Amino acid sequence: MQMISRKKITSFQKHILDWYSVHKRDLPWRELPFDTVKGARDPYKILVSEIMSQQTQLSRVIPKYEAWVKKFPSTEHLAQAKTAEVLHYWNGLGYNRRALHLKKTAEIIAAKYHGEFPRSEKELMILPGIGKYTARAILCFAFDQQVAVVDTNVRKVILTQFAVPEKEIAEIADALLPQGSAYNWNQALMDYAASVLKKEKISIPKQSQFIGSHRYYRGQVLKLLLQKRKVPVDDVGFLIKKDYTDKDKKWLLKLLEELEKEGFIIANHNLIELVA
Numbered sequence: 607m608q609m610i611s612r613k614k615i616t617s618f619q620k621h622i623l624d625w626y627s628v629h630k631r632d633l634p635w636r637e638l639p640f641d642t643v644k645g646a647r648d649p650y651k652i653l654v655s656e657i658m659s660q661q662t663q664l665s666r667v668i669p670k671y672e673a674w675v676k677k678f679p680s681t682e683h684l685a686q687a688k689t690a691e692v693l694h695y696w697n698g699l700g701y702n703r704r705a706l707h708l709k710k711t712a713e714i715i716a717a718k719y720h721g722e723f724p725r726s727e728k729e730l731m732i733l734p735g736i737g738k739y740t741a742r743a744i745l746c747f748a749f750d751q752q753v754a755v756v757d758t759n760v761r762k763v764i765l766t767q768f769a770v771p772e773k774e775i776a777e778i779a780d781a782l783l784p785q786g787s788a789y790n791w792n793q794a795l796m797d798y799a800a801s802v803l804k805k806e807k808i809s810i811p812k813q814s815q816f817i818g819s820h821r822y823y824r825g826q827v828l829k830l831l832l833q834k835r836k837v838p839v840d841d842v843g844f845l846i847k848k849d850y851t852d853k854d855k856k857w858l859l860k861l862l863e864e865l866e867k868e869g870f871i872i873a874n875h876n877l878i879e880l881v882a
Contacts, residue, residue, distance in 0.1 A: 610768065610781060618767065619784045619791070626794030629801060633664070634672060636793065640750070649723040649748035650681045653711070656743045657704050657735060670699055681721055684712035689870070690880040694832055701821070702828050706869060707735025725749055746788050754779035755792040759799035766803055823847065823861060828870060828880070836879045 630636075635655035638647040654674060658667045674695050678684040684692070689709065696705035711733045715723060723744065724730055730741035745751040754760075756779045764775050764782075784791055826846035830837060843850040843858045850858075862878060865871045871878050 610778070615782060618782065622794050622798055623784070623787070623790065625798060625802070626790060629797065630793065631664075631797050631800075634668060635747075645749065646723075647748050649744055650684075650712075650715075651675055652744055652748040653723075653736075653740070654708065656740050656747075657708055658699060660704065661701065662699055666699065670696075681712040681715045681723075684709055685716040690832065693828055693870075693880065697829065697832060700825060702825060702870070703868065704735060710734040710869075711736065723748070725751075727753075743792075746792055750789055752783065752785055752788045754783045754788070757796065759796040760792070762799045762803055763795050820861070824865060827861065827865060827878075831871065831878065831880045836877045839873065839876050839878055842878065 633655075635651055638651055640647050655667070655671055658671055658674070677695055678687055678692075687709065689706070692705050692709050693702060696702060699705075714733060715721060724733075725745065727738070727741045727745060730736050730744055731738065736744075739755065739757050742753050742755045743757075746753050746755050754776070756764075756776060760779060761775055764770060764778050765772075768778060770778050782791075823846055827842065830842065830845055837845065839859075839862065842862070843854055847854065862871065862873065866873055866878075869881055872881055
């Protein structure tokens with residue numbers, strides 16, 4: 607790993623934390639109180655904010671987050687909710703699989719962990735839709751564990767400020783972490799990248815075109831079923847794709863089969879509907 611002097615690390619930490627004390631963003635999930643008895647901020651609401659924020663602008667996330675936690679205020683509420691209702695409150699955020707993962711995670715936590723979130727990275731990463739970043743975000747932001755959280759924004763800060771190889775980012779992030787201040791530090795790096803470095807150009811893969819993509823049509827099917835409870839399979843293609851023809855039927859059936867296998871829809875007697 608590239609060596610960074612202690613003096614440079616200390617100076618960088620001070621610069622970022624001083625900047626954050628003046629410019630930090632007001633976000634509803636940052637206002638969650640810390641329960642000293644449980645030793646945590648609400649991990650469920652932290653998880654919801656993290657999953658919603660993946661590849662989605664915060665301006666769109668905030669109202670959706672507020673409506674979501676009002677409707678489903680706990681893992682128990684989400685675990686008991688109907689899938690159609692969950693997708694309704696997710697509608698507009700895209701990547702609908704994330705909503706299904708959230709519900710399945712809530713079901714597992716309610717049943718296996720009696721409503722309490724696990725507090726180890728390994729256990730969290732077993733849960734649906736939770737990777738290394740999200741697991742560490744929960745550990746840090748909910749449980750105040752002193753771990754570095756590396757998302758696209760943190761990665762951007764490290765690449766632009768220290769010019770290190772990609773493979774060293776995680777190690778550098780750990781080295782930069784000011785012990786005892788992980789919560790503010792990780793939030794500060796994210797805000798700094800989003801505000802100060804937003805015009806910096808680095809090699810972060812861009813999302814592929816959405817309109818007309820496979821993901822787009824998956825979303826259109828789910829949107830259609832939120833509006834109409836049941837739809838004949840033979841009508842679906844014409845309702846979601848303007849230039850649909852019988853030649854597209856093989857593609858459509860494969861798409862519907864995929865959604866059914868993932869637990870979004872069920873097909874019965876040539877009709878499809880959302881899973882209850």
